[in-house]
Amino acid sequence: MFAFSARVGDRDLEGVAMLRGRDGVLTELTVMVGPYSAATALCERMAALLA
Structure with missing residues (x-):
């Protein structure tokens, strides 16, 4: 787990990001961000980059 x-x-x-793995392989990544307005801006930016 790390904060950023x-x-x-x-x-x-x-x-914060939480990473889980088994046998040296990343199996799960959970990221939580705030405040809500910044999370919305991040979501919009990521959608534009992935389009």
Whole structure:
């Protein structure tokens, strides 16, 4: 588990990421970010990058 901070556009966000694995292989990744306005901006940016 690790904590991070970032900036998306004009929004500052803070978050945590939880990684789970077995036998040296990553099997699950959970990321939580806030505040809500920054999470929305992150979601929109990621959607644009993945389109």
